[in-house]
Amino acid sequence: MEQPLAGIRVVDLTRILSGPFCSMILGDLGADVVKIETPGTGDHVRGQGAIIDGMSWYFASFNRNKRSMTLDLKRAEGKAVLRRLLAEADVLVENFRPGVLAAMGLDRAGLDAINPRLVVGSVNGYGSTGPYSERPAFDFITQAMSGFMAVNGTLESGPIRAAPPLTDLIAGLYTALGIVAALRVRDRDGAGQAVEASMMNGMISMLAYLSAAQLATGRTPPPNGNDHPIASPYGLFQASDGPVAVAASTAPILRRFLETTGLSAMLEDARFDTNAKRVERRAGVDAMIDDAMRHDTQDAWIARLNAAGVPCGRVQTLAEVFDDPQVKDQEMVLDVDHPGHGTVRMTGFPIKLSDTPCAVRHPAPDLGADTDTLLAEAGYSSAEIAELRDEGVI
């Protein structure tokens, strides 16, 4: 059996991160992704992060399984080439600000005229309608506006941005799902449609119990760092060589945790025999656990607690993560050969399909590496390609 998106051609106008993450997922699932880049410069991420042997590892990590074609979309000749590519494509993905595609003549009606079967996926900041639709977006800003920052941190720290650009990635992932769903409609009913996800909406959808509490009661739990708002014991506890994260969040798990740490008496102690009392006296509870756990190492506690069915683990640095035996088992670090640029290490595939797995079919392309091939596939003659190059269109 072939990969899920084998035979699907994606024309990819995205840059930076949210859109390229979306189109990479489509490529990982088997699509033929054609990344359109500005002649001369290309995606800015090509110049960002650590560059080794002429390749940005950040760019390589989010642009595998794509081919690159240069095309100046500001030129009429460039737009004409794009139209010809779209006529034969299955999917268009873009992360321009809403309105930019329409200004290129590629609004819904324009695209329908070119290819009524085309699925058009858009990743944007705030959605394509509404008072903020045309605002420029950036992960930091949508983390702030979505409510995420207000609950990330502690009372002392105040609102904190998460370092990973979560809103970009979540929006890209939702858009990828929307595109695959829209392809199912098209396969069944014959017509393409537009699908979009925004950075702000995506993050809002991930607030879970916090949004439910806010909507039900008008109150949000305050930023609470590593203490669970309504469970104790829960948090980081001190083994002899460092902290262990423990989530003893149900009654049976709590009992097993206290048995394993020799603290079962806590459940008979009138000061600590309910969760409410333990939350109120959290500092005392935590001190007793720290006292019990400081007599052995992180590794020993983690082995013992896991054997007892208590969720626990180490706060791993990224160096530890990429050296972790589970991460290796799961192939979450890939060594990908990039001809001319050495071997690039990058994170692997979070979706595991038993029979048609994700795969690196080809590494991130050099800028414009596939321009000639793609134009020839689209029916351009060698003379026409040479002319486009002479005119700086490609």
Next chain:
Amino acid sequence: MEQPLAGIRVVDLTRILSGPFCSMILGDLGADVVKIETPGTGDHVRGQGAIIDGMSWYFASFNRNKRSMTLDLKRAEGKAVLRRLLAEADVLVENFRPGVLAAMGLDRAGLDAINPRLVVGSVNGYGSTGPYSERPAFDFITQAMSGFMAVNGTLESGPIRAAPPLTDLIAGLYTALGIVAALRVRDRDGAGQAVEASMMNGMISMLAYLSAAQLATGRTPPPNGNDHPIASPYGLFQASDGPVAVAASTAPILRRFLETTGLSAMLEDARFDTNAKRVERRAGVDAMIDDAMRHDTQDAWIARLNAAGVPCGRVQTLAEVFDDPQVKDQEMVLDVDHPGHGTVRMTGFPIKLSDTPCAVRHPAPDLGADTDTLLAEAGYSSAEIAELRDEGVI
């Protein structure tokens, strides 16, 4: 045209959050989701969070578009009913610990014998193979082990868990995408397959520039709170009535930001005329901007800076988020009528499909509300249903 997953029957064995989020997404896209719950108790989330008119709003928010059937899967009779349901289903979703499904006789071979077209989606903590596969997982622990916590926070705060259970939700979302992709393979090639995503792998896939930096250089940027590690100015700046988040992360945006705040001279000042110098003298840069911005309000600056194309916004509380005109335009809060339980407010659909949109076809079900209907659909007679009820199987 019908919704993308119209006609798809999902048998849903999931509980708590990661799995129910996955199956809710499938339901939002049109699938008929049959939630199997333990007689008497059901999903524990039914008793969690704020409960109004007998309905947990947290449960309601993650179980819309599902039907509920009680079934005791520990009893042979319960397993027999499940097999009959699976024979006619398209998808099975579960978030047990790896191995639990196999122990019920539902390993890959067992499922193939029942229904070779079945797509089996699993959400788990660490993946179904490897040294940690059988460990109990919990969002806090996978945030810690994935490397996310190590980069979330500040140097002062140390590693901080994000309050939203991100690893649950990201794993559920990846699994939903994997399932829809596997359905595409099945529609084309006729065979189902197993698909899974884990909380740890999902979070690792979202470390973006941090993982690229670690893998390329062996060094991870330290937790840096709201300061961008390599850009200045960037962060929260003080207007007269509170902070404004500003991301002036490219040269043209920086120029527009400084023009709008009357600080263009900074670019001519030998102390501040490169990004490297500004990063080094961040405190001085930030003080100059705070001085300029404290003369006007958040709203005034946000309007002015957005008009100039500078990404900026307020750090919104959840109360502000759900009252935000953009959030309303995007219908990211839904009022859903739950007969007998009043109207429940919940977050909306992050995936916007133009022609076959996500919709609330029915609210979260009462425990076992659809048991009889579903058994009758599966061919059980009234007498057989009564017997199953008498024996406590349903």
